[in-house]
Amino acid sequence: MKTVFTKKEGVWMNFGDTKNIAHEFIYLMDNSDLDWGTEFKYFYRITDDNYIQLAHRLNGGELKISAQFRLRFKNLKENIIFIVKENIEAHLPYEGFPVFEKSTVITEKEFNSIIQTIRDERNLMIEQAIAFQTPLIDYLREKNLNPRPSGNNPYSWVAKCPCGGNHFLMIVTKTDNWGCGYCRRVGKLPELQAWLKEIKIKEDQKRLSKMLRELKENGGLSKETTKWWLKRY
Ligand SMILES: [Zn+2]
Structure with a gap:
Protein backbone atom coordinates (compact mmCIF):
# COMPACT_ATOMS: atom_id res chain seq x y z
CA MET A 1 0.00 0.00 0.00
CA LYS A 2 1.55 3.28 -1.13
CA THR A 3 0.64 6.11 1.22
CA VAL A 4 1.92 9.61 1.97
CA PHE A 5 3.94 10.61 5.03
CA THR A 6 1.84 13.74 5.56
CA LYS A 7 -1.57 14.67 4.17
CA LYS A 8 -0.43 18.24 3.51
CA GLU A 9 -0.23 19.67 0.00
CA GLY A 10 2.47 21.99 -1.27
CA VAL A 11 6.12 22.54 -2.06
CA TRP A 12 9.00 23.15 0.39
CA MET A 13 7.76 20.88 3.19
CA ASN A 14 8.88 17.76 4.94
CA PHE A 15 7.34 14.95 2.93
CA GLY A 16 9.28 12.22 4.69
CA ASP A 17 12.22 10.00 3.88
CA THR A 18 12.52 8.22 0.50
CA LYS A 19 14.86 5.45 1.65
CA ASN A 20 12.27 2.66 1.56
CA ILE A 21 10.14 4.00 -1.29
CA ALA A 22 12.75 5.21 -3.81
CA HIS A 23 11.94 2.26 -6.12
CA GLU A 24 8.29 3.36 -6.29
CA PHE A 25 9.18 6.59 -8.11
CA ILE A 26 8.87 6.71 -11.88
CA TYR A 27 11.25 8.72 -14.07
CA LEU A 28 9.73 11.99 -15.32
CA MET A 29 12.34 14.32 -16.79
CA ASP A 30 15.74 15.99 -16.73
CA ASN A 31 15.98 19.74 -16.18
CA SER A 32 18.97 22.00 -15.92
CA ASP A 33 19.48 25.36 -14.33
CA LEU A 34 21.87 27.35 -16.47
CA ASP A 35 22.56 30.02 -13.83
CA TRP A 36 23.67 27.53 -11.21
CA GLY A 37 25.05 24.83 -13.47
CA THR A 38 22.81 22.24 -11.80
CA GLU A 39 21.15 19.13 -13.23
CA PHE A 40 17.87 17.93 -11.83
CA LYS A 41 16.38 14.51 -12.46
CA TYR A 42 12.66 14.42 -11.64
CA PHE A 43 10.50 11.47 -10.66
CA TYR A 44 6.88 11.07 -9.65
CA ARG A 45 4.89 8.67 -7.51
CA ILE A 46 1.14 8.12 -7.33
CA THR A 47 -0.07 6.84 -3.97
CA ASP A 48 -3.04 4.67 -3.09
CA ASP A 49 -4.41 7.50 -0.95
CA ASN A 50 -4.70 9.60 -4.15
CA TYR A 51 -1.69 11.86 -4.06
CA ILE A 52 0.93 12.72 -6.64
CA GLN A 53 4.45 13.34 -5.41
CA LEU A 54 7.31 14.95 -7.28
CA ALA A 55 10.85 14.04 -6.28
CA HIS A 56 14.25 15.09 -7.58
CA ARG A 57 17.89 14.19 -7.54
CA LEU A 58 20.22 17.16 -7.70
CA ASN A 59 23.45 16.43 -9.58
CA GLY A 60 23.03 12.69 -8.93
CA GLY A 61 22.49 13.14 -5.18
CA GLU A 62 19.90 11.75 -2.83
CA LEU A 63 16.25 11.41 -3.90
CA LYS A 64 14.14 14.07 -2.20
CA ILE A 65 10.41 14.70 -2.40
CA SER A 66 9.95 18.28 -3.61
CA ALA A 67 6.18 18.59 -3.81
CA GLN A 68 2.97 16.75 -3.13
CA PHE A 69 -0.65 17.38 -4.11
CA ARG A 70 -3.90 15.47 -4.11
CA LEU A 71 -4.82 14.08 -7.51
CA ARG A 72 -7.04 16.79 -9.00
CA PHE A 73 -7.56 15.55 -12.54
CA LYS A 74 -8.67 12.24 -14.02
CA ASN A 75 -5.82 12.34 -16.48
CA LEU A 76 -2.33 11.50 -15.15
CA LYS A 77 -0.57 13.97 -17.45
CA GLU A 78 -2.69 16.87 -16.18
CA ASN A 79 -1.72 15.99 -12.60
CA ILE A 80 1.94 15.86 -13.62
CA ILE A 81 1.74 19.23 -15.38
CA PHE A 82 0.00 20.71 -12.33
CA ILE A 83 2.68 19.59 -9.86
CA VAL A 84 5.55 20.57 -12.17
CA LYS A 85 4.07 24.08 -12.50
CA GLU A 86 3.56 24.45 -8.73
CA ASN A 87 7.13 23.33 -8.13
CA ILE A 88 8.64 25.76 -10.65
CA GLU A 89 6.62 28.67 -9.24
CA ALA A 90 7.68 27.94 -5.67
CA HIS A 91 11.37 27.87 -6.63
CA LEU A 92 11.28 30.90 -8.93
CA PRO A 93 12.49 33.53 -6.45
CA TYR A 94 15.63 31.45 -5.83
CA GLU A 95 16.38 29.55 -9.00
CA GLY A 96 14.75 31.20 -11.99
CA PHE A 97 13.20 29.17 -14.82
CA PRO A 98 14.55 25.65 -15.36
CA VAL A 99 15.45 24.39 -18.82
CA PHE A 100 13.98 21.22 -20.34
CA GLU A 101 16.59 18.58 -21.20
CA LYS A 102 14.65 15.36 -21.83
CA SER A 103 11.61 13.39 -20.73
CA THR A 104 9.75 10.21 -21.58
CA VAL A 105 6.50 11.58 -20.13
CA ILE A 106 6.07 15.16 -21.32
CA THR A 107 7.27 16.83 -24.50
CA GLU A 108 9.51 19.89 -24.66
CA LYS A 109 6.56 21.78 -26.08
CA GLU A 110 4.38 20.86 -23.11
CA PHE A 111 7.13 21.86 -20.69
CA ASN A 112 7.69 25.19 -22.40
CA SER A 113 4.00 25.91 -22.37
CA ILE A 114 4.04 25.47 -18.55
CA ILE A 115 6.85 28.06 -18.41
CA GLN A 116 4.95 30.39 -20.74
CA THR A 117 1.77 30.13 -18.62
CA ILE A 118 3.77 31.06 -15.51
CA ARG A 119 5.38 34.00 -17.35
CA ASP A 120 2.00 35.25 -18.59
CA GLU A 121 0.43 34.96 -15.14
CA ARG A 122 3.33 36.82 -13.53
CA ASN A 123 3.28 39.57 -16.14
CA LEU A 124 -0.41 40.08 -15.49
CA MET A 125 0.26 40.31 -11.71
CA ILE A 126 3.04 42.83 -12.35
CA GLU A 127 0.77 44.96 -14.54
CA GLN A 128 -1.93 44.91 -11.86
CA ALA A 129 0.62 45.79 -9.15
CA ILE A 130 1.93 48.75 -11.15
CA ALA A 131 -1.64 50.02 -11.57
CA PHE A 132 -2.11 49.99 -7.79
CA GLN A 133 0.64 52.04 -6.17
CA THR A 134 0.49 53.37 -2.63
ZN1 LIG B 1 16.26 43.52 6.52
Missing part, protein backbone atom coordinates in the same frame (compact mmCIF):
# COMPACT_ATOMS: atom_id res chain seq x y z
CA PRO A 135 2.18 55.98 -0.39
CA LEU A 136 4.49 53.25 0.91
CA ILE A 137 5.71 52.48 -2.63
CA ASP A 138 6.19 56.21 -3.34
CA TYR A 139 8.22 56.56 -0.14
CA LEU A 140 10.44 53.54 -0.94
CA ARG A 141 11.10 55.00 -4.38
CA GLU A 142 11.90 58.43 -2.90
CA LYS A 143 14.44 56.74 -0.59
CA ASN A 144 16.05 54.86 -3.51
CA LEU A 145 15.07 51.47 -2.15
CA ASN A 146 14.04 50.28 -5.61
CA PRO A 147 10.52 48.94 -5.03
CA ARG A 148 9.26 46.55 -7.75
CA PRO A 149 6.38 44.09 -8.11
CA SER A 150 7.31 40.53 -7.17
CA GLY A 151 4.85 38.99 -9.66
CA ASN A 152 3.40 36.67 -6.99
CA ASN A 153 0.10 38.51 -6.68
CA PRO A 154 -1.27 41.96 -7.64
CA TYR A 155 -0.37 43.43 -4.22
CA SER A 156 3.05 41.92 -3.70
CA TRP A 157 6.18 44.08 -4.03
CA VAL A 158 9.80 43.74 -2.96
CA ALA A 159 12.36 46.45 -2.21
CA LYS A 160 15.92 46.75 -0.95
CA CYS A 161 16.05 46.42 2.82
CA PRO A 162 17.12 49.78 4.31
CA CYS A 163 19.43 48.02 6.80
CA GLY A 164 21.98 47.80 3.98
CA GLY A 165 22.01 43.98 4.00
CA ASN A 166 21.70 41.94 0.87
CA HIS A 167 18.06 40.88 1.21
CA PHE A 168 14.55 42.07 0.45
CA LEU A 169 11.81 43.95 2.18
CA MET A 170 8.40 42.45 1.36
CA ILE A 171 5.50 44.80 0.78
CA VAL A 172 1.75 44.13 0.60
CA THR A 173 0.08 47.15 -0.98
CA LYS A 174 -3.44 45.90 -0.18
CA THR A 175 -2.88 46.91 3.45
CA ASP A 176 0.30 48.93 2.77
CA ASN A 177 2.33 46.80 5.15
CA TRP A 178 6.01 45.94 4.90
CA GLY A 179 8.21 43.44 6.66
CA CYS A 180 11.74 42.07 6.78
CA GLY A 181 12.01 38.54 8.16
CA TYR A 182 15.76 38.87 8.32
CA CYS A 183 15.76 42.09 10.39
CA ARG A 184 12.56 41.05 12.21
CA ARG A 185 10.84 44.34 11.47
CA VAL A 186 7.28 44.94 10.30
CA GLY A 187 4.95 47.91 10.03
CA LYS A 188 3.30 50.50 7.86
CA LEU A 189 4.62 53.78 6.47
CA PRO A 190 5.18 55.56 9.86
CA GLU A 191 7.17 52.59 11.21
CA LEU A 192 9.34 52.57 8.09
CA GLN A 193 9.96 56.31 8.37
CA ALA A 194 10.90 55.83 12.03
CA TRP A 195 13.25 52.95 11.16
CA LEU A 196 15.00 54.95 8.44
CA LYS A 197 15.45 57.80 10.93
CA GLU A 198 16.92 55.34 13.42
CA ILE A 199 19.34 54.03 10.77
CA LYS A 200 20.35 57.60 9.89
CA ILE A 201 21.01 58.49 13.54
CA LYS A 202 23.21 55.42 13.96
CA GLU A 203 25.12 56.32 10.82
CA ASP A 204 25.53 59.91 12.01
CA GLN A 205 26.85 58.74 15.35
CA LYS A 206 29.42 56.60 13.57
CA ARG A 207 30.43 59.54 11.33
CA LEU A 208 30.60 61.93 14.27
CA SER A 209 32.89 59.69 16.28
CA LYS A 210 35.06 59.26 13.18
CA MET A 211 35.11 63.06 12.84
CA LEU A 212 36.19 63.54 16.47
CA ARG A 213 38.88 60.87 16.05
CA GLU A 214 40.22 62.59 12.94
CA LEU A 215 40.30 65.97 14.71
CA LYS A 216 42.10 64.49 17.69
CA GLU A 217 44.57 62.37 15.74
CA ASN A 218 45.22 64.52 12.66
CA GLY A 219 44.12 67.96 13.82
CA GLY A 220 41.89 68.17 10.72
CA LEU A 221 39.18 66.40 8.76
CA SER A 222 39.54 64.00 5.87
CA LYS A 223 37.95 64.98 2.56
CA GLU A 224 35.26 62.33 2.98
CA THR A 225 34.27 63.52 6.45
CA THR A 226 34.27 67.18 5.37
CA LYS A 227 32.01 66.34 2.47
CA TRP A 228 29.59 64.48 4.71
CA TRP A 229 29.61 67.31 7.29
CA LEU A 230 28.88 70.03 4.73
CA LYS A 231 26.12 67.99 3.17
CA ARG A 232 24.62 67.03 6.50
CA TYR A 233 24.48 70.46 8.19
Whole structure:
Protein backbone atom coordinates (compact mmCIF):
# COMPACT_ATOMS: atom_id res chain seq x y z
CA MET A 1 0.00 0.00 0.00
CA LYS A 2 1.55 3.28 -1.13
CA THR A 3 0.64 6.11 1.22
CA VAL A 4 1.92 9.61 1.97
CA PHE A 5 3.94 10.61 5.03
CA THR A 6 1.84 13.74 5.56
CA LYS A 7 -1.57 14.67 4.17
CA LYS A 8 -0.43 18.24 3.51
CA GLU A 9 -0.23 19.67 0.00
CA GLY A 10 2.47 21.99 -1.27
CA VAL A 11 6.12 22.54 -2.06
CA TRP A 12 9.00 23.15 0.39
CA MET A 13 7.76 20.88 3.19
CA ASN A 14 8.88 17.76 4.94
CA PHE A 15 7.34 14.95 2.93
CA GLY A 16 9.28 12.22 4.69
CA ASP A 17 12.22 10.00 3.88
CA THR A 18 12.52 8.22 0.50
CA LYS A 19 14.86 5.45 1.65
CA ASN A 20 12.27 2.66 1.56
CA ILE A 21 10.14 4.00 -1.29
CA ALA A 22 12.75 5.21 -3.81
CA HIS A 23 11.94 2.26 -6.12
CA GLU A 24 8.29 3.36 -6.29
CA PHE A 25 9.18 6.59 -8.11
CA ILE A 26 8.87 6.71 -11.88
CA TYR A 27 11.25 8.72 -14.07
CA LEU A 28 9.73 11.99 -15.32
CA MET A 29 12.34 14.32 -16.79
CA ASP A 30 15.74 15.99 -16.73
CA ASN A 31 15.98 19.74 -16.18
CA SER A 32 18.97 22.00 -15.92
CA ASP A 33 19.48 25.36 -14.33
CA LEU A 34 21.87 27.35 -16.47
CA ASP A 35 22.56 30.02 -13.83
CA TRP A 36 23.67 27.53 -11.21
CA GLY A 37 25.05 24.83 -13.47
CA THR A 38 22.81 22.24 -11.80
CA GLU A 39 21.15 19.13 -13.23
CA PHE A 40 17.87 17.93 -11.83
CA LYS A 41 16.38 14.51 -12.46
CA TYR A 42 12.66 14.42 -11.64
CA PHE A 43 10.50 11.47 -10.66
CA TYR A 44 6.88 11.07 -9.65
CA ARG A 45 4.89 8.67 -7.51
CA ILE A 46 1.14 8.12 -7.33
CA THR A 47 -0.07 6.84 -3.97
CA ASP A 48 -3.04 4.67 -3.09
CA ASP A 49 -4.41 7.50 -0.95
CA ASN A 50 -4.70 9.60 -4.15
CA TYR A 51 -1.69 11.86 -4.06
CA ILE A 52 0.93 12.72 -6.64
CA GLN A 53 4.45 13.34 -5.41
CA LEU A 54 7.31 14.95 -7.28
CA ALA A 55 10.85 14.04 -6.28
CA HIS A 56 14.25 15.09 -7.58
CA ARG A 57 17.89 14.19 -7.54
CA LEU A 58 20.22 17.16 -7.70
CA ASN A 59 23.45 16.43 -9.58
CA GLY A 60 23.03 12.69 -8.93
CA GLY A 61 22.49 13.14 -5.18
CA GLU A 62 19.90 11.75 -2.83
CA LEU A 63 16.25 11.41 -3.90
CA LYS A 64 14.14 14.07 -2.20
CA ILE A 65 10.41 14.70 -2.40
CA SER A 66 9.95 18.28 -3.61
CA ALA A 67 6.18 18.59 -3.81
CA GLN A 68 2.97 16.75 -3.13
CA PHE A 69 -0.65 17.38 -4.11
CA ARG A 70 -3.90 15.47 -4.11
CA LEU A 71 -4.82 14.08 -7.51
CA ARG A 72 -7.04 16.79 -9.00
CA PHE A 73 -7.56 15.55 -12.54
CA LYS A 74 -8.67 12.24 -14.02
CA ASN A 75 -5.82 12.34 -16.48
CA LEU A 76 -2.33 11.50 -15.15
CA LYS A 77 -0.57 13.97 -17.45
CA GLU A 78 -2.69 16.87 -16.18
CA ASN A 79 -1.72 15.99 -12.60
CA ILE A 80 1.94 15.86 -13.62
CA ILE A 81 1.74 19.23 -15.38
CA PHE A 82 0.00 20.71 -12.33
CA ILE A 83 2.68 19.59 -9.86
CA VAL A 84 5.55 20.57 -12.17
CA LYS A 85 4.07 24.08 -12.50
CA GLU A 86 3.56 24.45 -8.73
CA ASN A 87 7.13 23.33 -8.13
CA ILE A 88 8.64 25.76 -10.65
CA GLU A 89 6.62 28.67 -9.24
CA ALA A 90 7.68 27.94 -5.67
CA HIS A 91 11.37 27.87 -6.63
CA LEU A 92 11.28 30.90 -8.93
CA PRO A 93 12.49 33.53 -6.45
CA TYR A 94 15.63 31.45 -5.83
CA GLU A 95 16.38 29.55 -9.00
CA GLY A 96 14.75 31.20 -11.99
CA PHE A 97 13.20 29.17 -14.82
CA PRO A 98 14.55 25.65 -15.36
CA VAL A 99 15.45 24.39 -18.82
CA PHE A 100 13.98 21.22 -20.34
CA GLU A 101 16.59 18.58 -21.20
CA LYS A 102 14.65 15.36 -21.83
CA SER A 103 11.61 13.39 -20.73
CA THR A 104 9.75 10.21 -21.58
CA VAL A 105 6.50 11.58 -20.13
CA ILE A 106 6.07 15.16 -21.32
CA THR A 107 7.27 16.83 -24.50
CA GLU A 108 9.51 19.89 -24.66
CA LYS A 109 6.56 21.78 -26.08
CA GLU A 110 4.38 20.86 -23.11
CA PHE A 111 7.13 21.86 -20.69
CA ASN A 112 7.69 25.19 -22.40
CA SER A 113 4.00 25.91 -22.37
CA ILE A 114 4.04 25.47 -18.55
CA ILE A 115 6.85 28.06 -18.41
CA GLN A 116 4.95 30.39 -20.74
CA THR A 117 1.77 30.13 -18.62
CA ILE A 118 3.77 31.06 -15.51
CA ARG A 119 5.38 34.00 -17.35
CA ASP A 120 2.00 35.25 -18.59
CA GLU A 121 0.43 34.96 -15.14
CA ARG A 122 3.33 36.82 -13.53
CA ASN A 123 3.28 39.57 -16.14
CA LEU A 124 -0.41 40.08 -15.49
CA MET A 125 0.26 40.31 -11.71
CA ILE A 126 3.04 42.83 -12.35
CA GLU A 127 0.77 44.96 -14.54
CA GLN A 128 -1.93 44.91 -11.86
CA ALA A 129 0.62 45.79 -9.15
CA ILE A 130 1.93 48.75 -11.15
CA ALA A 131 -1.64 50.02 -11.57
CA PHE A 132 -2.11 49.99 -7.79
CA GLN A 133 0.64 52.04 -6.17
CA THR A 134 0.49 53.37 -2.63
CA PRO A 135 2.18 55.98 -0.39
CA LEU A 136 4.49 53.25 0.91
CA ILE A 137 5.71 52.48 -2.63
CA ASP A 138 6.19 56.21 -3.34
CA TYR A 139 8.22 56.56 -0.14
CA LEU A 140 10.44 53.54 -0.94
CA ARG A 141 11.10 55.00 -4.38
CA GLU A 142 11.90 58.43 -2.90
CA LYS A 143 14.44 56.74 -0.59
CA ASN A 144 16.05 54.86 -3.51
CA LEU A 145 15.07 51.47 -2.15
CA ASN A 146 14.04 50.28 -5.61
CA PRO A 147 10.52 48.94 -5.03
CA ARG A 148 9.26 46.55 -7.75
CA PRO A 149 6.38 44.09 -8.11
CA SER A 150 7.31 40.53 -7.17
CA GLY A 151 4.85 38.99 -9.66
CA ASN A 152 3.40 36.67 -6.99
CA ASN A 153 0.10 38.51 -6.68
CA PRO A 154 -1.27 41.96 -7.64
CA TYR A 155 -0.37 43.43 -4.22
CA SER A 156 3.05 41.92 -3.70
CA TRP A 157 6.18 44.08 -4.03
CA VAL A 158 9.80 43.74 -2.96
CA ALA A 159 12.36 46.45 -2.21
CA LYS A 160 15.92 46.75 -0.95
CA CYS A 161 16.05 46.42 2.82
CA PRO A 162 17.12 49.78 4.31
CA CYS A 163 19.43 48.02 6.80
CA GLY A 164 21.98 47.80 3.98
CA GLY A 165 22.01 43.98 4.00
CA ASN A 166 21.70 41.94 0.87
CA HIS A 167 18.06 40.88 1.21
CA PHE A 168 14.55 42.07 0.45
CA LEU A 169 11.81 43.95 2.18
CA MET A 170 8.40 42.45 1.36
CA ILE A 171 5.50 44.80 0.78
CA VAL A 172 1.75 44.13 0.60
CA THR A 173 0.08 47.15 -0.98
CA LYS A 174 -3.44 45.90 -0.18
CA THR A 175 -2.88 46.91 3.45
CA ASP A 176 0.30 48.93 2.77
CA ASN A 177 2.33 46.80 5.15
CA TRP A 178 6.01 45.94 4.90
CA GLY A 179 8.21 43.44 6.66
CA CYS A 180 11.74 42.07 6.78
CA GLY A 181 12.01 38.54 8.16
CA TYR A 182 15.76 38.87 8.32
CA CYS A 183 15.76 42.09 10.39
CA ARG A 184 12.56 41.05 12.21
CA ARG A 185 10.84 44.34 11.47
CA VAL A 186 7.28 44.94 10.30
CA GLY A 187 4.95 47.91 10.03
CA LYS A 188 3.30 50.50 7.86
CA LEU A 189 4.62 53.78 6.47
CA PRO A 190 5.18 55.56 9.86
CA GLU A 191 7.17 52.59 11.21
CA LEU A 192 9.34 52.57 8.09
CA GLN A 193 9.96 56.31 8.37
CA ALA A 194 10.90 55.83 12.03
CA TRP A 195 13.25 52.95 11.16
CA LEU A 196 15.00 54.95 8.44
CA LYS A 197 15.45 57.80 10.93
CA GLU A 198 16.92 55.34 13.42
CA ILE A 199 19.34 54.03 10.77
CA LYS A 200 20.35 57.60 9.89
CA ILE A 201 21.01 58.49 13.54
CA LYS A 202 23.21 55.42 13.96
CA GLU A 203 25.12 56.32 10.82
CA ASP A 204 25.53 59.91 12.01
CA GLN A 205 26.85 58.74 15.35
CA LYS A 206 29.42 56.60 13.57
CA ARG A 207 30.43 59.54 11.33
CA LEU A 208 30.60 61.93 14.27
CA SER A 209 32.89 59.69 16.28
CA LYS A 210 35.06 59.26 13.18
CA MET A 211 35.11 63.06 12.84
CA LEU A 212 36.19 63.54 16.47
CA ARG A 213 38.88 60.87 16.05
CA GLU A 214 40.22 62.59 12.94
CA LEU A 215 40.30 65.97 14.71
CA LYS A 216 42.10 64.49 17.69
CA GLU A 217 44.57 62.37 15.74
CA ASN A 218 45.22 64.52 12.66
CA GLY A 219 44.12 67.96 13.82
CA GLY A 220 41.89 68.17 10.72
CA LEU A 221 39.18 66.40 8.76
CA SER A 222 39.54 64.00 5.87
CA LYS A 223 37.95 64.98 2.56
CA GLU A 224 35.26 62.33 2.98
CA THR A 225 34.27 63.52 6.45
CA THR A 226 34.27 67.18 5.37
CA LYS A 227 32.01 66.34 2.47
CA TRP A 228 29.59 64.48 4.71
CA TRP A 229 29.61 67.31 7.29
CA LEU A 230 28.88 70.03 4.73
CA LYS A 231 26.12 67.99 3.17
CA ARG A 232 24.62 67.03 6.50
CA TYR A 233 24.48 70.46 8.19
ZN1 LIG B 1 16.26 43.52 6.52
